[in-house]
Amino acid sequence: MSRRERKKRAVREKIQDELVRLISLKGLENTTVDDLCEAADIAKKTFYNYYGTRxxxxxxxxxxxxxxxxxxxxxxxxxxxxxxxxxxxxxxxxxxxxxxxxxxxxxxxxxxxxxxxxxxxxxxxxxxxxxxxxxxxxxxxxxxxxxxxxxxxxxxxxxxxxxxxxxxxxxxxxxxxxxxxxxxxxxxxxxxx
CATH class of the missing domain: 1.10.357.10 (Tetracycline Repressor, domain 2)
Known part of the structure; x- marks a missing residue:
């Protein structure tokens, strides 16, 4: 796997891990894309590069x-x-x-x-x-x-x-x-x- 692919995978996994952590803390309904971006320390645009929707x-x-x-x-x-x-x-x-x-x-x-x-x-x-x-x-x-x-x-x-x-x-x-x-x-x- 190339360096770029490893980096993309790491960002994707970080977003997924933060979703799980935030659901544990706040619940699914109270977890927003903004919350995820802040927790994963990524821009909203980056989130939408990986996922079309929440x-x-x-x-x-x-x-x-x-x-x-x-x-x-x-x-x-x-x-x-x-x-x-x-x-x-x-x-x-x-x-x-x-x-x-x-x-x-x-x-x-x-x-x-x-x-x-x-x-x-x-x-x-x-x-x-x-x-x-x-x-x-x-x-x-x-x-x-x-x-x-x-x-x-x-x-x-x-x-x-x-x-x-x-x-x-x-x-x-x-x-x-x-x-x-x-x-x-x-x-x-x-x-x-």
């Missing part, structure tokens, strides 16, 4: 902090767990732990991301989530109930996880455990043989 920055941070984690969990599930039931158990278990231990800024990012999935970038992220699950279901397609396709199962899994995640952001540990357990049971019983 939303673009937030969705990129969601990609890095949330979607990449999901993709890693799916890859680990496929590599280290045999069968769809065990793979789903691992992924849902990791989701449960993440929600239980999520910091306030992470919960705000989850809330923001789920509320904005209909935007172009959010839609791409949703398709990325679905592609990860589809890969897993395709690898274990023989375990699906007759008539179900990997595409359909992935779409339903993403929809259920997104809906459940939004509802659990402010729940107790016990409720998170109960609801994720019910989700896992429902997916296994309705989709797997």
């Amino acid at each position: 939303q673009e920055l937030i969705l990129e941070v969601c990609q890095i902090r949330l979607f990449n984690r999901l993709q890693e969990n799916i890859a680990v599930a496929i590599k280290h767990h045999n069968g769809l039931a065990a793979q789903l158990g691992f992924i849902i278990g990791e989701m449960e732990l993440f929600i239980i231990h999520a910091e306030a800024f992470e919960k705000e990012l989850i809330n923001y991301m789920l509320a904005n999935l209909s935007t172009l970038t959010g839609s791409e992220q949703s398709h990325s989530m679905q592609a990860g699950y589809e890969h897993m279901y395709r690898a274990g397609e023989a375990e699906l109930k007759p008539g179900l396709t990997p595409e359909f199962c992935a779409e339903m899994t993403v929809a259920m996880i997104n809906a459940l995640s939004l509802g659990l952001l402010d729940s107790s540990k016990e409720e998170v455990r109960q609801r994720t357990g019910l989700l896992l049971t429902y997916i296994q019983e309705s989709m797997l043989q």
